[in-house]
Amino acid sequence: MTVTKTRQVRGLTVPSFLYGTAWKEDQTELYTSQAIAAGFRAIDTANQRRHYYEEGVGRAIAAATLSRDQLFLQTKFTYRPGQDHRLPYDPNASFTDQVAQSFASSLQHLGVDRLDSYVLHGPSVRVGLSDADWETWRAMEALQRAGKTRLLGVSNVGLDQLQRLCADAEVQPAFVQNRCFARTGWDRAVRAFCAANDIVYQGFSLLTANDRELRTRAVLDMADRTGRTIPQLVFRFALQVGMLPLTGTTSPEHLAEDLAVFDFELSDADVKTIKTVVG
Numbered sequence: 001m002t003v004t005k006t007r008q009v010r011g012l013t014v015p016s017f018l019y020g021t022a023w024k025e026d027q028t029e030l031y032t033s034q035a036i037a038a039g040f041r042a043i044d045t046a047n048q049r050r051h052y053y054e055e056g057v058g059r060a061i062a063a064a065t066l067s068r069d070q071l072f073l074q075t076k077f078t079y080r081p082g083q084d085h086r087l088p089y090d091p092n093a094s095f096t097d098q099v100a101q102s103f104a105s106s107l108q109h110l111g112v113d114r115l116d117s118y119v120l121h122g123p124s125v126r127v128g129l130s131d132a133d134w135e136t137w138r139a140m141e142a143l144q145r146a147g148k149t150r151l152l153g154v155s156n157v158g159l160d161q162l163q164r165l166c167a168d169a170e171v172q173p174a175f176v177q178n179r180c181f182a183r184t185g186w187d188r189a190v191r192a193f194c195a196a197n198d199i200v201y202q203g204f205s206l207l208t209a210n211d212r213e214l215r216t217r218a219v220l221d222m223a224d225r226t227g228r229t230i231p232q233l234v235f236r237f238a239l240q241v242g243m244l245p246l247t248g249t250t251s252p253e254h255l256a257e258d259l260a261v262f263d264f265e266l267s268d269a270d271v272k273t274i275k276t277v278v279g
Contacts, residue, residue, distance in 0.1 A: 003239040005262055009200050010174050012116065012150050015042035015072050016239060017259065020204060020248040021057050022046070028056030029063075031250045036064045036071075038255035044177075044202075044246060046076035046121055047106045049086035054109040062111050074117035074175075075106045076155065077136065079124050095132050099139035103148065117175055118149040122156035129164050141171040153177060153202075159189045166197055175244075177202035182213040182277055186241070195242060204246040206234050212279030219277060222270055229257055236261040237274040 006013050019035040021028055021044060032043060043061070046052045054075060061071065077099050080091050089101035107113060118140055124132045143149050153175030154165060166172060176194050180187050180203035187203070194201040207214065207230075214230050223230050231247075235258055238245040247258045266274075 010151055016244060018042045018044045018244060018246040020044045020246040022051050022248060025053055028053040029059045032057050032060035033063060034252055035255055036060060039259050041070060042072035044074045046078055047088045047102045048078040048083055050084040054106060058110040068112060072116045073110060073112060074119060075115060076119040076121040077102050078121040082121060095135040096139040099136055103143055115149040117151045117153055118143060119153040119155050119177060123161050129161055137169060144171050159193060162190060162193060173199055175200050175202055177204060179205045179209055182210040201243050202246060203238055203243045206238060206245055207231055213277045216277055216279060218273050232257055232261050236266050237271055240266055240271055
């Protein structure tokens with residue numbers, strides 16, 4: 001299957017590979033700058049100081065000699081339980097106001113006047129959707145309608161939650177971003193729903209969540225036979241099954257290797273092997 005370096009998502013040209021900026025703390029600017037220099041043109045972050053340093057991403061963007069239209073920027077709104085004490089909003093405000101405050105803070109951190117994708121960092125409940133989720137989503141829809149973000153998305157979401165959201169949302173999510181486990185068929189059910197509903201599935205922790213599965217003999221043999229690294233096999237697999245993968249590597253060498261996944265294809269048999277691998 002031929003995979004291009006960009007894809008069309010609701011009329012927007014989106015790079016087919018995302019650089020994720022979680023857990024990089026004071027090195028966020030350095031690592032994001034390295035990713036941009038290597039050729040990554042899509043950056044994922046969040047206004048959640050507990051795990052992300054959005055301002056560091058903004059400084060890397062400012063230092064890059066790229067126009068705004070050359071970068072795809074995605075950030076997230078995170079509820080209070082997912083934050084630490086460094087909140088980007090008034091915790092006593094309504095969810096509508098919290099979204100507005102967090103969004104304005106994100107624009108300031110990133111040094112831009114609009115986003116390409118704004119993502120709900122996860123529903124407030126584990127099953128179903130709460131009134132808070134619907135108030136939050138309506139506030140996000142208002143931002144999209146106002147042209148402040150091109151697309152909306154949701155992260156850390158179960159199939160039932162995604163189905164409910166799509167049933168009643170006025171602005172449909174363009175993206176789902178989930179931690180992707182081989183033991184669930186690489187989030188098979190959610191990916192199938194996304195494919196049937198014009199939603200792009202963004203897979204994260206493709207390597208770290210699947211260490212045992214990726215050390216099986218079948219995968220190791222595939223790496224030896226193809227002359228590719230295991231990360232390259234996994235990212236290429238992700239692309240060929242329709243995912244938009246994330247990498248968070250801090251190694252310049254690995255950044256180059258990751259982007260080289262556009263230079264080869266996996267056979268149908270190899271795709272099936274990775275799709276069904278178990279540890």
